[in-house]
Amino acid sequence: MTHTLMAxxxxxxxxxxxxxxxxxxxxxxxxRQVVTVQHWMSTQEFGALFALAxxxxxxxxxxxxxxxxxVAGWKGLLVTSLAKFGPSSVVTVLAxxxxxxxxxxxxxxxxQRSLAPVTAGLVAASALLIVEASxxxxxxxxxxAGCAFAATRTRIHPLWLLAAGSVIGLSGVGIx
Amino acid sequence: xxxxxxxxxxxxxxxxxxxxxxTKYTAPTRSTPPGSFHPSHSSAPAPPPTSAQLFVGFLTLGxxxxxxxxxxxxxxxxxERRWLSPDEFxxxxxxxxxxxxxxxxxxxxxxxxxxxxxxxxxxAIVGLIAGPSVIVVLLGIVYERTQDNVxxxxxxxxxxxxxxxxxxxxxxxxxxxLLPRWEIGKQRERRRGDQRKGQxxxxxxxxxxxxxxxASAGTVRSKVPATRTGVAxxxxxAGFVAIAYFRVPLIxxxxxxxxxxxxxxxTLERRGRRP
Numbered sequence: 001m002t003h004t005l006m007a008x009x010x011x012x013x014x015x016x017x018x019x020x021x022x023x024x025x026x027x028x029x030x031x032r033q034v035v036t037v038q039h040w041m042s043t044q045e046f047g048a049l050f051a052l053a054x055x056x057x058x059x060x061x062x063x064x065x066x067x068x069x070x071v072a073g074w075k076g077l078l079v080t081s082l083a084k085f086g087p088s089s090v091v092t093v094l095a096x097x098x099x100x101x102x103x104x105x106x107x108x109x110x111x112q113r114s115l116a117p118v119t120a121g122l123v124a125a126s127a128l129l130i131v132e133a134s135x136x137x138x139x140x141x142x143x144x145a146g147c148a149f150a151a152t153r154t155r156i157h158p159l160w161l162l163a164a165g166s167v168i169g170l171s172g173v174g175i176x
Numbered sequence: 177x178x179x180x181x182x183x184x185x186x187x188x189x190x191x192x193x194x195x196x197x198x199t200k201y202t203a204p205t206r207s208t209p210p211g212s213f214h215p216s217h218s219s220a221p222a223p224p225p226t227s228a229q230l231f232v233g234f235l236t237l238g239x240x241x242x243x244x245x246x247x248x249x250x251x252x253x254x255x256e257r258r259w260l261s262p263d264e265f266x267x268x269x270x271x272x273x274x275x276x277x278x279x280x281x282x283x284x285x286x287x288x289x290x291x292x293x294x295x296x297x298x299x300a301i302v303g304l305i306a307g308p309s310v311i312v313v314l315l316g317i318v319y320e321r322t323q324d325n326v327x328x329x330x331x332x333x334x335x336x337x338x339x340x341x342x343x344x345x346x347x348x349x350x351x352x353x354l355l356p357r358w359e360i361g362k363q364r365e366r367r368r369g370d371q372r373k374g375q376x377x378x379x380x381x382x383x384x385x386x387x388x389x390x391a392s393a394g395t396v397r398s399k400v401p402a403t404r405t406g407v408a409x410x411x412x413x414a415g416f417v418a419i420a421y422f423r424v425p426l427i428x429x430x431x432x433x434x435x436x437x438x439x440x441x442x443t444l445e446r447r448g449r450r451p
Contacts, residue, residue: 018426019276024346028419029426036423048323051336052315057242058308059278065309066316077313081305088277089285089301093294096286099271110445112274114437117408118430120350121415127340127347128420134336143334147341152348159242162338169334170327 004072005079007038012064012083019088021119023061027126030067031133040071047133055162139174224291225259227299233257234284234303239311245280259287280304354409404444411437 011033015026027050034040041049049070053063061084068080102108135141143165150156169175225233233252241248254265272282281301288300322328415433418424 014427017276018430019278020430021273023278024343026426028423032423032425047336047340048319048332049316051332051339052319053312054339054342055335056308056312056315057240058238058311059241059245059280059304061278062305062308062312065305066312069313069316077309081309085277085281085301085305088275088282089297092272092275092277092282092285093289093297095271095275096289108274110441111438114434114441117354117411118415118433118437120347120354120408121412121433122419122426122429123343123350124347124412124416125419127343128416130343131340134333134340136333140333140337143337144341144344147338148344148348149341151342151345157242158342161342162335165338165341166331166335169337170331172326172330175330175333 001072001075005075008068008071008076008080009083011038012068012080013087015064016084016087017091019061020115021122023059023064024126025119025122026061027063028122028129030063031129034067034071040067043133044136045070047130050130051134055159137175139168142174143168225257225296227288227292227296229257230288230292230296231299231303233259234288234300235307237280238304239307241280249280249283253283253287259291351412354405354412404441404448407440407444408437411440 011030015030018029019026031043031046035043035046049066050063053061053066056062064084065077065081068076068078070076072079131144135144147161147165150161151158237245237248237252240252250265253259254262260268268283268286269279272279272286275282281304284300284304285297288296288298290296292299319328319332323332411433415429418429418433419426
């Protein structure tokens with residue numbers, strides 16, 4: 001148990017400091033560690049947890065909390081949350097102190113512009129891996145494509161798309 | 177060319193909406209009721225919140241923010257609670273996007289820290305994640321209890337597929353600005369628009385425009401030459417392949433790609449500046 005908690009703490013504190021450009025960039029690494037390295041769950045379970053977290057309100061990466069709870073109960077939840085939100089928050093606190101001194105320096109813009117394409121590649125990788133984890137039947141592929149299309153082309157609220165996907169899934173057509 | 181047009185059309189409403197929000201709230205034209213809030217001042221308005229108020233404010237924010245917290249955060253922090261002026265919000269968001277960690281998570285820490293020090297920061301971040309944590313675990317319990325039921329299984333398969341679709345949409349929005357063809361088309365379009373209207377300008381650069389959590393890559397779009405978007409696209413592709421196909425550890429991928437990207441940005445920008 002202690003070993004599991006230590007592993008959770010080590011993994012998520014590392015991810016906390018690597019998550020530039022919002023939470024979705026670290027999903028593939030999270031999946032790799034949780035599924036392939038630690039064998040805490042299957043790829044499909046990871047996809048299901050991601051879906052649950054998407055359906056809940058709150059900041060982007062509630063899947064982190066859910067993984068901690070799934071792997072080691074309430075203790076796991078606490079350790080994981082602390083590891084995921086602690087280190088980046090400490091960085092934020094420290095940065096608040098030096099921010100005013102550096103905010104107009106050109107290197108800040110350069111670093112930010114340089115991080116953007118890296119972030120884009122990572123988010124694309126996240127999307128591919130989550131699609132692989134979630135799409136089991138032909139209907140699932142259609143739902144994914146439809147939601148992706150609707151979310152890029154229209155301004156429908158994402159919750160409606162999740163609800164529509166669930167209802168279509170409930171019909172059981174094209175889902176093994 | 178056709179896909180480029182479709183993509184650009186798909187992305188435009190988001191940017192326009194964002195721009196409208198920024199200009200609407202950063203323009204210091206609102207009349208201020210006496211003693212409450214001065215949008216033109218950069219100093220903090222009226223009474224600073226207590227730790228308890230910070231906790232409650234962010235708890236509310238966490239519970240209402242379905243589908244991304246950023247738009248809700250703006251409304252709660254700037255308009256309802258008036259903890260920050262619109263300008264301060266934009267500036268703080270710029271900082272939070274620059275740092276590791278979720279934007280809104282970082283922002284809660286920064287706001288709490290600013291008003292009540294470490295205690296305030298703790299109150300704000302715990303408030304923000306407490307509600308969603310409880311909800312997500314309740315959902316998890318329901319799922320684990322019922323996952324053998326065939327209807328639940330089907331429902332979750334549909335939900336998961338839809339959630340994956342939302343992530344794909346996000347990836348499209350972040351990657352599209354890096355595609356050179358799209359960029360050139362967009363530039364041409366913008367030039368034509370400028371000639372016609374004279375002063376129509378889009379905000380660019382995450383420093384002055386609050387990009388949504390996912391659109392930090394939109395910063396690359398600011399009047400960049402095609403070579404740079406090409407290089408940016410290559411870097412994005414390298415990251416994608418390394419992570420998705422070769423499953424290279426994230427820390428290694430970033431240790432290589434971030435310096436390469438920074439070097440490329442510096443080189444290309446320096447070359448671009450030369451007459």
